[in-house]
Amino acid sequence: MRNLINKIRLASSTSIILFLLFVIISCQNKVNITNTEPEKEILNQLQALKGKGILFGHQDDLAYGIGWSYIEGESDVKRVTGDYPALFGWELGGIEEDRLVNLDSVPFSYMRKLAVWGHQSGGINTFSWHPFSAVNGENSWNTETIVVNKILPGGSHHNEFLVHMDRLGNFLQSLKTDDGKNIPFIFRPWHEMDGSWFWWGSSTCTNEEFKELFRFTVEYLRNEKELDQMAVAYSPDRNFSTIEEYKTWYPGDDVVDILGMDDYHDFKLPNGTDLIVHKLHMIFEFSKTNNKPVAFTETGLENVTDSTWFSQKLGAVLNDPLVKKELSYVMVWRSDPRVHFYFPYPGHPSASDAKKLLDQPNILLLEDFNTLISESLD
């Protein structure tokens, strides 16, 4: 009798344990999005999808491509893969001068419309900014004149810079749905500061001036322009070999939401993919201290001159086991037939190779992204 009772006890405790295990495993498989505040939407999505897939992005994807421009619904990524990217990159250079089109001729009113469409279709928008200087109106690549210390508070051109900031902020504020809701977005100011090619780069301002500029920009947009729906990305280029070097220009956890890196050049080196993976690993390590998503904010091969670049080079990076687990998104640069392109078009020798990489279940295009998010909300 006692034996029988013991057996029953054992059987029921085993089923309880099995049931609990089942509950734990099902919960782990579910992407949990608990905080639904609008300003946290993007960060929550990125955190929730970590390890489930890497969002694929393309700059100016919906605006123009190879052999077309400003055709509603068009996209080179869609032409090649059958779906839109999950992340849409846009460029704001020129907004600070009140221009109607950006420095690459994209009308700001059209950009706004496309960004709203991208958001309403379930994608994420990220904005870069190559501003003209508030000191002399020169473009971002002019490093002849010192700009940063003149536009900071107390500097000779601070007031002119404030006019630029207001115009930038007004545009970002205007990113709203038809029923007036602010759309969340990523802003990636003052990128590639570790290089010497921009007026905010390492040869034309001190590290401390840079940090002050970054902080001032973010605080102005958050406090004066009330852009709570903005997530901010920090993205040096490849010029770091330790995490301390990566943090040389880091303005602080309170003004950065996403830890990024741009890197085109390392891909051209013989051991380039290993170098890139190593750099991303260092950023993952840093992200453990502040729990911020990590992104490969810009990359690509100019004019995609290697027809296996997507599967063999970018693929080698994205399929590294830790990168698969930790990276939130990757974005390739724009495809402008007048200048250069970074994503192939149908018929291009690299088209099937790019499709092969983007067809991988862990590389997320718009529909994949929507599916994962809706599963997480069930």
Ligand code: BMA
């Ligand atoms: C660069 C190039 C330029 C462009 C700029 C801003 O890398 O593509 O032609 O003006 O980005 O989009």
